[in-house]
Amino acid sequence: MxxxxxxxxxxxxxxxxxxxxxxxxxxxxxxxxxxxxxxxxxxxxxxxxxxxxxxxxxxxxxxxxxxxxxxSDDWRKFIRNIFAPIHLEDVWVKRVGKDVVAFIKVSPRSRKAIFGEKGKNLERALEILKRHTKITKIKVIVEKPKPKKRRPRRSFKEQKEETQENETKQVDGQ
The missing domain is CATH 3.30.300.20 (K homology (KH) domain)
Known part of the structure; x- marks a missing residue:
């Protein structure tokens, strides 16, 4: 340090x-x-x-x-501590040219908290990291939400047939 x-x-x-x-x-x-x-x-x-x-x-x-x-001497853990209690999906550090870059992967819900108003949280985190590590930049990666699995679309005719089938079962079942 x-x-x-x-x-x-x-x-x-x-x-x-x-x-x-x-x-x-x-x-x-x-x-x-x-x-x-x-x-x-x-x-x-x-x-x-x-x-x-x-x-x-x-x-x-x-x-x-x-x-x-x-x-923490473990830079990844230190980065997590700086942003706590915000949940970080993943953290890794990599040399990119002359820079040592901290990559932070977050969910879209956490994005606003990570940046803070006008990027103040990110600025403060970078200032702390520059003072205690060789990290010179932070890149935030916002993880896209996983698409929900959708059932295949059925035609109007198939939906109507299924509805009739269910109504028939209910009538026969009584």
Whole structure:
């Protein structure tokens, strides 16, 4: 993991959160409406606190939503952690030319949540990945919904015959 340069504001937020959560924070990424703290693998539960109390306290103090993201050396797992609780169909990382690209396959229902308003969620994810991995780009693949199996169409004549057959069975059965 590369050294991360922090702003004064990020350092202050880390200091506050480390005091209330009693967990070392690896990184802090800020944007207009969110604060994301990156914690070591296994520390996410302690960072959140019982009943989410640490997160609630931090949200009140900062006036922003607080996300706790569990770091992992496994880049695919780390990407899943960044986007949690959104379900990712598949994640893989591949070198494309000079870039290391993270491919994320999602269902059409998850697309909006992955991108966020004006792509903010994707921007934040890429910023976190650039700070902690060699990943330089994210490509989102929206999985097309599987078509429903349809019964073959029957002609009007076949439908009429079937209806008559069922009516005959009902009459004979009584």
């Amino acid at each position: 590369a050294k991360v340069r922090l702003t004064t504001e990020e350092i202050m937020k880390i200091g506050f959160f480390e005091k209330i959560a009693n967990v070392p924070i690896l990184d802090c990424v800020l944007n207009d409406e969110r604060v994301a703290f990156i914690v070591k693998e296994g520390d996410v539960g302690a960072a959140i606190g019982k009943g989410g109390e640490n997160v609630k306290t931090a949200e009140e103090k900062f006036g922003k939503k607080v996300d706790i993201i569990e770091y």
